[in-house]
Amino acid sequence: MSSKNNARTAIVTGASKGIGAGIAEALAGTGAAVVVNYREDAQGAERVVAGITAKGGRAVAVRADVSRSEDVRHLFDRAREEFGPVDVLVNNAAVAVFAPLSAITEEEFQREMTTNVLGTILTTQALAAQDDIAAASVVNVSTAGTLTHPLYASLYVASKSAVNAFTVVAAKELGARGIRVNAIMPGPSDTEGTRAMGFPGSAQEAEAIAGTPLGRTGTPDDYGPLVAFLASDDARWVTGDVILASGGLR
Numbered sequence: 748m749s750s751k752n753n754a755r756t757a758i759v760t761g762a763s764k765g766i767g768a769g770i771a772e773a774l775a776g777t778g779a780a781v782v783v784n785y786r787e788d789a790q791g792a793e794r795v796v797a798g799i800t801a802k803g804g805r806a807v808a809v810r811a812d813v814s815r816s817e818d819v820r821h822l823f824d825r826a827r828e829e830f831g832p833v834d835v836l837v838n839n840a841a842v843a844v845f846a847p848l849s850a851i852t853e854e855e856f857q858r859e860m861t862t863n864v865l866g867t868i869l870t871t872q873a874l875a876a877q878d879d880i881a882a883a884s885v886v887n888v889s890t891a892g893t894l895t896h897p898l899y900a901s902l903y904v905a906s907k908s909a910v911n912a913f914t915v916v917a918a919k920e921l922g923a924r925g926i927r928v929n930a931i932m933p934g935p936s937d938t939e940g941t942r943a944m945g946f947p948g949s950a951q952e953a954e955a956i957a958g959t960p961l962g963r964t965g966t967p968d969d970y971g972p973l974v975a976f977l978a979s980d981d982a983r984w985v986t987g988d989v990i991l992a993s994g995g996l997r
């Protein structure tokens with residue numbers, strides 16, 4: 748079975764670092780032209796692009812806040828200008844805070860829900876609005892936390908549970924157009940985001956490793972091959988699925 752990607756143009760949101768960067772690199776390795784989206788970290792995005800082009804791949808960095816419809820329009824316009832119609836979309840950009848219920852503010856609710864949920868909806872709408880794609884694959888990056896329900900993650904897990912539900916319903920709606928929609932649920936992983944939260948070396952990390960059959964946390968490189976498979980024609984019969992990729996943690 749080949750994992751060659753017969754898709755031509757991929758957008759990976761939030762690809763300036765972490766899991767998104769790993770996914771962008773893996774898709775480029777299968778031959779896709781990749782739009783490396785970022786919100787603030789232009790340097791990080793340019794590093795990812797340079798890594799891809801150094802290996803002979805095609806990539807461009809495009810700034811866009813996925814929670815803003817005008818930015819999402821710009822993202823798809825730039826992708827089309829550079830590489831043509833978009834037939835792979837990876838909704839990876841997300842924000843998270845771990846905080847007790849009493850510390851959740853309306854502002855934080857808006858920030859997480861608009862980035863994690865509205866962002867996923869806006870980009871999927873933009874993909875589906877293209878009338879010149881015969882088939883496409885959307886992969887949403889959720890979290891294993893929607894199964895493990897970690898303490899103090901109520902808002903984050905609520906946002907990702909919405910992403911899981913959106914995935915299944917969008918797959919039903921878009922299937923007739925040949926657009927597949929799936930999600931992956933990563934386990935706790937070593938990224939810039941989790942480092943900023945103080946996760947490495949914490950009691951929570953030790954607990955996660957103890958509960959993971961494969962006995963470690965994830966790395967950004969762990970997710971690219973699965974996403975590349977879901978994006979490829981090898982996964983042509985897979986849609987509306989939410990796939991656990993967590994070393995077995997559940």
Ligand SMILES: NC(=O)c1ccc[n+]([C@@H]2O[C@H](COP(=O)([O-])OP(=O)(O)OC[C@H]3O[C@@H](n4cnc5c(N)ncnc54)[C@H](OP(=O)(O)O)[C@@H]3O)[C@@H](O)[C@H]2O)c1
Pocket residue numbers: 760761762763764765766767784785786787788789811812813814838839840841842843862866888889890891892932933934935936937938939940941
């Ligand atoms: N790491 C884990 O343990 C873990 C576990 C389960 C699931 N996940 C999921 O995996 C994905 C990646 O996580 P990560 O840990 O790699 O994240 P990360 O290191 O914090 O990186 C987040 C990325 O998202 C981008 N981003 C944030 N808000 C954005 C917005 N409004 N518009 C566009 N881009 C935006 C950031 O861009 P800039 O930095 O350029 O602003 C950055 O590239 C997320 O969906 C996360 O929920 C992660």
